[in-house]
Amino acid sequence: MAKKVALLQGNEACAMGAVYAGAKFFGGYPITPSTEVAEVLSIELPKVGGKFIQMEDEIGAMAAVIGASLTGAKSITATSGPGVSLKQELIGYACIAETPCVIINVMRGGPSTGMPTGPGQSDVMQAMWGTHGDHAAIALVPNSCQEIFEETVRAFNLAEKYRMPVQVLFDEIVGHMRERIVFPEPGEIEVIDREAPTDGPDSYKPYDATKGQIPPLASFGSGYKFHVTGLNKADDGFPTTKASLVEAEERRQVAKIKDNVDDILKNEEYMTEDAEVIIWAYGSTSRSARYAVNELREQGIKAGLFRPLTIWPFPEKRTAELAKQCKAIVVAEMNLGQMVYEVDRVSRGECVVVHEGRVDGEPVNPGQIIGKVKEVL
Amino acid sequence: MAKKVALLQGNEACAMGAVYAGAKFFGGYPITPSTEVAEVLSIELPKVGGKFIQMEDEIGAMAAVIGASLTGAKSITATSGPGVSLKQELIGYACIAETPCVIINVMRGGPSTGMPTGPGQSDVMQAMWGTHGDHAAIALVPNSCQEIFEETVRAFNLAEKYRMPVQVLFDEIVGHMRERIVFPEPGEIEVIDREAPTDGPDSYKPYDATKGQIPPLASFGSGYKFHVTGLNKADDGFPTTKASLVEAEERRQVAKIKDNVDDILKNEEYMTEDAEVIIWAYGSTSRSARYAVNELREQGIKAGLFRPLTIWPFPEKRTAELAKQCKAIVVAEMNLGQMVYEVDRVSRGECVVVHEGRVDGEPVNPGQIIGKVKEVL
Amino acid sequence: MAYDYEKSIRPGKLPHIWCPGCGHGIAMKGLIRAMDTCELDRTKTALVSGIGCASRLPGYMDACTLHTAHGRAAAFATGVKMANPEMTVICVGGDGDGVAIGGNHFIHACRRNIDMTYVVLNNYIYGMTGGQFSPSTPTGAKASTTPYGNPDPIFDISKLAIGSGATFVARTTAAHPREIDKLITQGIQHKGMAVIEVLDDCPTTYGRRNKFRSVVDMMKELKKNAVPAKAAAKLPAEKLEGKILTGVLFHDTEKPEYCEMYDEVIKKAQGA
Amino acid sequence: MAYDYEKSIRPGKLPHIWCPGCGHGIAMKGLIRAMDTCELDRTKTALVSGIGCASRLPGYMDACTLHTAHGRAAAFATGVKMANPEMTVICVGGDGDGVAIGGNHFIHACRRNIDMTYVVLNNYIYGMTGGQFSPSTPTGAKASTTPYGNPDPIFDISKLAIGSGATFVARTTAAHPREIDKLITQGIQHKGMAVIEVLDDCPTTYGRRNKFRSVVDMMKELKKNAVPAKAAAKLPAEKLEGKILTGVLFHDTEKPEYCEMYDEVIKKAQGA
Amino acid sequence: MAERYEIRFSGAGGQGLITAGIILAEAASIIEGKSAVQSQSYGPEARGGASKSEVIIADGPIDYPKATIVDACLAMTQEAADKYAVGIKDGGILLLDDDYVKRNPEGNFQLYRLPIMRMAKTDIGREIVANVVALGAMIGITGVVSKEAGEEAVLRKVPEAFKELNKKAFNLGYEKSKELLN
Amino acid sequence: MAERYEIRFSGAGGQGLITAGIILAEAASIIEGKSAVQSQSYGPEARGGASKSEVIIADGPIDYPKATIVDACLAMTQEAADKYAVGIKDGGILLLDDDYVKRNPEGNFQLYRLPIMRMAKTDIGREIVANVVALGAMIGITGVVSKEAGEEAVLRKVPEAFKELNKKAFNLGYEKSKELLN
Amino acid sequence: MSGARIEVIERNCKGCSICAEFCPKDVLEMDVFLVTVPRPEDCIKCMQCELLCPDFAIKVHDE
Amino acid sequence: MSGARIEVIERNCKGCSICAEFCPKDVLEMDVFLVTVPRPEDCIKCMQCELLCPDFAIKVHDE
Ligand SMILES: Cc1ncc(C[n+]2csc(CCOP(=O)(O)OP(=O)(O)O)c2C)c(N)n1
Ligand SMILES: Cc1ncc(C[n+]2csc(CCOP(=O)(O)OP(=O)(O)O)c2C)c(N)n1
Ligand code: SF4
Ligand code: SF4
Ligand code: SF4
Ligand code: SF4
Ligand code: SF4
Ligand code: SF4
Ligand SMILES: [Mg+2]
Ligand SMILES: [Mg+2]
DSSP states (O other): OOOOEEEEEHHHHHHHHHHHHTOOEEEEOOOTTSHHHHHHHHHHHHHTTOEEEEOSSHHHHHHHHHHHHHTTOOEEEEEOHHHHHHHHHHHHHHHHTTOOEEEEEEEEESSTTBEEEEEOOTTTTHHHHSSSSSOOOEEEOOOSHHHHHHHHHHHHHHHHHHTSEEEEEEEHHHHHOEEEEEOOOTTTSOOOOOOOOSSOTTTOOTTOGGGOSSOOOOOBTTTBOOEEESBOBOTTSOBOOOHHHHHHHHHHHHHHHHTTHHHHOOEEEESOTTOSEEEEEOHHHHHHHHHHHHHHHHTTOOEEEEEESEEESOOHHHHHHHHHHOSEEEEEESSSSSHHHHHHHHHTTSSEEEEEEOOSSSOOOHHHHHHHHHHHO | OOOOEEEEEHHHHHHHHHHHHTOOEEEEOOOTTSHHHHHHHHHHHHHTTOEEEEOSSHHHHHHHHHHHHHTTOOEEEEEOHHHHHHHHHHHHHHHHTTOOEEEEEEEEESSTTBEEEEEOOTTTTHHHHSSSSSOOOEEEOOOSHHHHHHHHHHHHHHHHHHTSEEEEEEEHHHHHOEEEEEOOOTTTSOOOOOOOOSSOTTTOOTTOGGGOSSOOOOOBTTTBOOEEESBOBOTTSOBOOOHHHHHHHHHHHHHHHHTTHHHHOOEEEESOTTOSEEEEEOHHHHHHHHHHHHHHHHTTOOEEEEEESEEESOOHHHHHHHHHHOSEEEEEESSSSSHHHHHHHHHTTSSEEEEEEOOSSSOOOHHHHHHHHHHHO | OOOOOGGGBOTTOOSOSOOTTOTHHHHHHHHHHHHHHTTOOGGGEEEEEOSSSGGGGGGGBSSEEEEOSTTOHHHHHHHHHHHOTTSEEEEEEEHIIIIITTHHHHHHHHHHTOSEEEEEEEOSSBTTTTOBOOTTSOTTOOBTTBTTOOOOOOOOHHHHHHHTTOSEEEEEETTOHHHHHHHHHHHHHSSSEEEEEEEOOOIIIIIGGGTOSSHHHHHHHHHHHEEEHHHHHHSOGGGGTTOEEEEEEEEOSOSOOHHHHHHHHHHHHHHO | OOOOOGGGBOTTOOSOSOOTTOTHHHHHHHHHHHHHHTTOOGGGEEEEEOSSSGGGHHHHBSSEEEEOSTTOHHHHHHHHHHHOTTSEEEEEEEHIIIIITTHHHHHHHHHHTOSEEEEEEEOSSBTTTTOBOOTTSOTTOOBTTBTTOOOOOOOOHHHHHHHTTOSEEEEEETTOHHHHHHHHHHHHHSSSEEEEEEEOOOIIIIIGGGTOSSHHHHHHHHHHHEEEHHHHHHSOGGGGTTOEEEEEEEEOSOSOOHHHHHHHHHHHHHHO | OTTOEEEEEEEETTSOHHHHHHHHHHIIIIISOOEEEEEEOOOSTTOOSEEEEEEEEESSOOOSOSOSSEEEEEEOSHHHHHHHSOSEEEEEEEEEETTTOOSOOSSOOEEEEEOHHHIIIIIISOGGGHHHHHHHHHHHHHOSSOHHHHHHHHHHHSOGGGHHHHHHHHHHHHHHHHHHHO | OTTOEEEEEEEETTSOHHHHHHHHHHIIIIISOOEEEEEEOOOSTTOOSEEEEEEEEESSOOOSOSOSSEEEEEEOSHHHHHHHSOSEEEEEEEEEETTTOOSOOSSOOEEEEEOHHHIIIIIISOGGGHHHHHHHHHHHHHOSSOHHHHHHHHHHHSOGGGHHHHHHHHHHHHHHHHHHHO | OOOOEEEEOTTTOOOOOHHHHHOTTOOOEEETTEEEOSOGGGOOOOOHHHHHOTTSOEEEEOO | OOOOEEEEOTTTOOOOOHHHHHOTTOOOEEETTEEEOSOGGGOOOOOHHHHHOTTSOEEEEOO
16 A cells, blocks of 8 residues: 655644654644744644643743653754753753653754744754753754654654753754655554563662663552652662762763764764765755766766765764765855854864855855865865 | 052952942842852941842842942942753843943853852853853953952953953852962953943933944933933834834944954963963863863873853954864863854864863872873874 | 824835734834834933744844844843843843743843833734744644644733733734824833734634634734723723723732842942 | 651651751641641652742652752642542642742732642741842841841732642741641642741841841841731731731632533543 | 755845745655755844845755856845846846836846836735735746646645635636736 | 871760850960861751861861861760760770760770769859860860960950850860860 | 825835725725725825825825 | 640651651650650640651651
8 A cells, every 4th residue: 555645834744743653742832944843743643642742932842842752752852953952951951861862953043033934053062052051962964855854753762762852953954944744654663662660669779870871760540659859869869979879870870871872873874985075964954965976976076975864872983984985074064063063073174174054034045055175275 | 659459269259359449339139159259248338338139039139239239330240050040031121221231150060050059161052052042242351360359350340341241250169169260450350341421411311323333321320311221222222123223222232242352352471482282271180281282291192271261252362272283172061061062163163172071079080181181192 | 194104214114014904014013103102212222122923123224223033032132131231121022932942031130120121013823933822822822833732721812921920911913003102102101011912813834724714804803802901991891802801900019120129239339 | 746747758858958047847747737637648648849948848848749940830730630639639839939039920820720739838038048038038138138137028829829829828937837737738628729828937048137036036036026817807907016917818619620620621632 | 066056135134035035945845855055145243234045946966056057046135236237147046026126137138027026015905915915926837846746835834713814815826827928 | 298287076965065166266376377267067957966166287288178187076965975986096095975975986086984964063053064165175185276375366266255164164165175285 | 075095106016905995984895915096185184094094005184 | 735646757757856846845855866745644736746847757646
């Protein structure tokens, strides 16, 4: 039987991906250009017995999402730059309390209110460093409607598997454009649920490292009574200031990502084998970059594309390898220079690293990338 | 006549520095370990006709500070990690609206609520990347009570001169410890006030680049009628989506810092001339580092200290030079690795760059730094 | 006869961005008339707003205008007023901006009773983002995020203002233009926190979805449902079902104003 | 006779961190008695708090306990309740946590009338951070940030709850221990948003600064100023100067509860 | 890239041109199995005056999702014509509403004019279907998708009650455009 | 580093030991012109049970502001003694309240005992000055600052009305400690 | 009573028809996106149109 | 009426003296940081002490 297909906006695909992943709770506050994610989920979630709530602000939305997740419901919120900035404190809470949840950031232009209806890619460093204190981060950056669907599912999987908030960032261009989506059949894409505790209610400890780097999380209401806090805590979940316990917990929470990068990283390469210049790009910009690579190849220039789908943790190993192989890396982003700092760092001076960007609300187009490539060669 | 001296906490020194710099408005919300800054200003500001207001939360505090600054009052807020996370959206607003203000972050331990009474240095990357969208940042990191006084004055000067928010970050250790302070006489330290417009009210444009990279800012109530917004704007202050205008404004706001790094950077070096290993440290950790350097030198190891007082913009040039000169750089910070990424980046593989940190609420002590130095040599 | 609004509006800013029939324009005219009645020196008048269609209003006005972040108008305004009490401070914004994300700053400004006038343009919807429900969207109504009808109970914004300590609270609608400037004028003249709720309309995102054939129907509905508070006092409860009480709802001249309270602090500090 | 509190408290957690004489401990006992009276299954009971001394309370209780970020208890609790309506949700927190930084979540939870019980331990100060004034610190009082006396007017927390739509609102004090559990019990049994304000004391950061010789004096003051709302109704205004009305202040059984409203949404969505 | 075909629909907000673009994209990608990307521009936040909707159709995958050089453009109002009848390729197609666009945009294109709004109002009796009339005309002129695919896509999008109306509108636009070609 | 001298005051919160540390630091840095750094530990947020206050005194600048190895330590309660009478250097000084500290901490130090609380209560008549008695004793035993500097620092800190009381308390502690030394 | 001169600022008028609908004397009429003034002589200067126009697009002048 | 057995949990008692002060029968007395029970026989079991103790440190048992 033929698969279900539809022409969907990226934002709509994101919502459908969440439903496919088993989302049962959305808490949000409307903001351009992310509103369609909420609007579609307000239709779809109640159909599957899920809950949609529009909270009083983005902070409340993030709080509700964490609270809901602690009852076992897969939870998601969607917003844009200003909302993400407001959520920073509670994103840190989700990290330290190790609560799975998915945060969609449909990136618009500018700092502050900026350019609400214009695209941008200027929140990518914030995705790693936005909240205070030490913490790990996972951030995904799809570049098509189909991929937004799939990466939203992957975001839920990673959130549940690693017990932490996962951000999916895509710019307004992919968020609002429409493409054909082929809906996967149930089971066609793996859907991961958080691990249930093996211990009984009496011996259960929510952060028991002896249960593995990612201890199982029980659900409120399921017979377990436990404590969750945003303070530094011991393995039993209760606040502590005992140096050894604090240090161990904080290091575990960062290590659980560092030690599993290969499972979390995902990227695509196009004509990189013999490339002398690599275009390093993600999101809608990577589409311009691919277009540029084709043009450049036609002109006999050995260009290739490296496209991360996971930007946090940073694809350090592969980027470093490519730096050794090529003459130059052109980092194309719709900003004034963000991921380029990471690319530059891991390249260790092995090749020229340059940035090509813009922040005027227009996409980084193939022409300017081609120009930059010719400039550096 | 002998100068006034007193034994003050770092937090108290910060408040006195603000008064010296001419602060006339404080808007805040209490949070450990920064409360003494507010408490002292609640005593001192009304004495000089200034205003102290405790707002309903940190967001309101940041808003009040920006609003007050637009009337011409030098304005300041003081908080700690969780509060800084909440302020992120409005820090971006202060950037794009180019409103001078000073934000004190007395750094505590952990993400989220973490360890309120424990020290940390885990908010330094957030100081650059915490808010969404492209923007510039200035962040200062004093390491003694006297220096907190002086750097608070410098923070106001830089805020007024460059029309932007300036953050002063110091950890709980320097914030709460007491040392002798020698109060400078009035005029002994330069105090800079924002440039007044030369144009009359009719021709005045708040972002007129023809007036220089940092256009003068008029004050509400002084006879000028103008518009301030957080949207991308033209030079007249009104929102625009015209690509060329948006791009020009955003680039100017980042360039004004890039082009003036030498004026903004400040750092101290100790025994670096012949150093084979450089300890790169700031805040209280730099005091441990200096102690370590002395010990190491006694043991015949050529160690030196590079101590930035300005971490944002990043002291790129000098760090790169040192990387060329030495065998290894040990970046010591009370975190799991933050500024070390920047040091690593600009070192371009010229020397070994390692991190020595901890996040258990205890200071990074000289012993562990010495150990690390010996390990890398 | 014909009123001269233009002298209060920044040259070249009209036509404004609001949709055909948007009630915000009617309220803006009322605000201008009130500012004229109070003879406000525009260089000493700050118009502060958050984000939203309503919040675009200050940008058109020839004054000290501050278009802040979503929900933060009252807090920015508090800073402006505290730092320079000479200024007349007027906040203008939507229902979402004022009492959804802005709720905390709104109620605390009311509590402090700081001398400002807050004009809420309540079109019971998030207009600018395309019509999601707001805390004042009628229960059961259709919005882009309530496809099955709105489950949320509403805030009575005026009641909230009274409950949180504002000392002058009044309400009217876009269909009562003369009352708009009358009430805003009283609000500006009142020393303390004044909240004026103006019920208006968003034909684009609310009207269509909720079966209003045109903006005119929305205006007529406002006209029909408005009952002056004085008159209402004499009516039986059932007669007030679904009605909107208009006019001055609360007025207290006893509670001290915040900036004056702070002047006392300064006196003590300097006296000591 | 002697009440068995221990079975509700996590083993080894006593003595608690609160200072000698801190009223929070008295309120905690009342909460335990109420939870027992309502025979709450602790595995189906969520105790949610923000940050502050009061917010440390859930950590001692043997239940599903959620110690959130400062001011966010009501919002986290809303997520818990919506996602699993089977749970009994009780928020506990201080005055600062609840109505300063937490004000917006507090009033919106009241507006939605979601089925939870919010116990505000109002010691009219920010205790945990060392005694800065809160929105309920009496005007004129001394706090670490009001060296010249507090210029801020206060929130009447119960009035705020009523003004924002809560359907059960009651108040008592730490000096009236039996009333604490009586009112919390009613709050838990009430279907909808119940707010119980318990006025207690912070001898460490408020008492000393404000010339209370001891915590006992603070308790006596609470006893002295409390007037049952019913009795007060019959007293002349001047007799009520500086008094605290106690007991049930507001009770509405008409307004629909939020989770039930949302069940209707689900029915429609699945019916369609 | 050769196989890309770019179409732009422009006019006043509320004229349903975004829908026209969506229907065309569905005809191409869902019904004819080609690749298609549809996108639009917005004014401040979610609203604004003149609006445009673009559809890119190709046989292979479409990388760059925005218009590069437009093959065919529709302008329903003067403002739209002035603002969006740009970046059209030499010899490209430009269809204007005969009543509402008085001034022809500068440039070297195959220019066509149809009184689209009037046709919708008078011939069909409902202004709101002007976008479908326009769609029919654009398909007729460009032939980027088949008449059948276009018609089916239209019918899939509209509720039962309006199918006939829209079918008439689509065909009217299609036929009239064919007449222009002869 | 040789010239560092580290002193720790510990006891129950509210016994005024932070003040004792501050007074000592002022005596050293403001009055005697040495370098001094005073710091303290806190419980959760701003409060908590046993508390400590540390003072580091040196002739030159003080880099590391926290204790490395303590030269002299005061413990006013058993809890404080158990928790904070650690990291004291071999042969270092430890002063205990004779009534409130029953168990001696392990370690090789010069141990001194004085009934500090009792002295304050009975001899001076006010428990709250126990911290000043303790300060006098610590200065007497360690000689880290002169008696005069200590006394002046105390007097600078207290309001007129309490100067006599505190002077007596300081001297009492100082004298009694001297007796111990003989 | 004598009529009035009613000025329509065409570039501001968005054709919402509020003025026409609320005019008690039917002085105004809509021409699709623009208001017109077919019967100025009937105007009683109640000012409703000017007060209610959201777009600063209609003014009632004495004549 | 016969007195009661009053149990003081010493490790919980913080010596706030609330129980002693509010005891109507003066059954309790403070010894600096701890409450003592010099006159259990006078106890009328009003439970005030137990109800008001913030520290779960005093219990009134039947005897
Ligand atoms: C922090 C933040 N969250 C959300 C938004 C998106 N947003 C802009 S305006 C608005 C609501 C506007 O509604 P209202 O205040 O009622 O004004 P109206 O448009 O209805 O006049 C929202 C949610 C934003 N700009 N910033
Ligand atoms: C975001 C944030 N801001 C501020 C603080 C600091 N803080 C912790 S508790 C508290 C106030 C506590 O007062 P209250 O809620 O009345 O509880 P109490 O301690 O009086 O029982 C504050 C301001 C914080 N932890 N997080
Ligand atoms: S969307 Fe609604 S509120 Fe916004 S301008 Fe249009 S009509 Fe007015
Ligand atoms: S500080 Fe106040 S509120 Fe906190 S525990 Fe002590 S007495 Fe209680
Ligand atoms: S003034 Fe009154 S009568 Fe005259 S046109 Fe306007 S609405 Fe009609
Ligand atoms: S009310 Fe104003 S905008 Fe509307 S039709 Fe009349 S003149 Fe035009
Ligand atoms: S029960 Fe009553 S009488 Fe007995 S000790 Fe306690 S307070 Fe006193
Ligand atoms: S009330 Fe409790 S804590 Fe206080 S003295 Fe009595 S028993 Fe001890
Ligand atoms: Mg609105
Ligand atoms: Mg409190």
